[in-house]
Amino acid sequence: MSVARPLAFLLVLAAVFGGAASLGWAVGPLERGAAADDEAGHGEEEEGEAMAAMDGPAGLAVAEGGYRLDLVTRSLVAGSTQPFAFRILDEDGVPVRGYDLEHERKMHLIVVRRDLAEFVHVHPELGADGTWGVDLPVGDPGAYRVFADFTIDGEKHVLGADLVAPGIFEPAALPVPAVVARVGGYEVRISHGEVESGVEVPFEFTVYRGAKAVAVDPYLGARGHLVVLREGDLGYLHTHAEEDVLRFETTFPSAGRYRAFLQFSAGGRVRTAEFTLEVPR
Ligand SMILES: [Cu+2]
16 A cells, blocks of 8 residues: 555545634534523623524434433335334433423424435434434335434423435436425425625415415414425524414525425425525525
8 A cells, every 4th residue: 555545535634624724613513502501691602602603503413512412213115104212311311201292393304315305304202311302204215314302391302313225326416596385286386685694584385276376374483494404414594484374584504505305284285395596696
């Protein structure tokens, strides 16, 4: 083996670590934890930083902010609905049993395939021993990412973990950005102003049946529910919904492509409309 290879490897490592250090705020989870610990009287500037960190991507860590996502189910079976179980452990390793209601539920479980071709959003039931359980529909084989989205003592947490549905995996390319998505006989249009990273971007969705705009039914305490994930690391973005319209705000942490999953209720069923969003800078 020549000397050149290990040297090149070291250089790559240095670039990775150097890059991580210079990103600083982008390694949000660490700073967010620190900001949360410092509850007492921080200045306005620090509060601003904490807010910015809150708007960064979540769900990149299996443990964060004093809690750990512990998967009881360790692998998935492609093409079937199966029982899925997990726990949220506190710093002492004890399963958490007290959660706040958020969007009418105590736990939101989002499961996506890593290429963003599959998306499921379910609401598990909490057992007496602190184990969450749900019947989870799983699509085609591949690597999956699970997000547990929950609130404890008024603080929101999103923890993420990977697991695999074995089989022959055919990765799908992310669809190109489009302003219209079709789902179950409905056409959904997205409208937004200039999309730029680091600023709050408002989004509005209109649902059509034929040529006519239709009113959607309430769903989870709002008109709809929006999950936005970043291509590349599946960073999970917090979105803020307005109550009476399909309008949301989100802050993109960086340039890149994102996949937005809008869920709304119409015709007695929950539908998911999917959009690719391009953030140029
Ligand atoms: Cu939910």
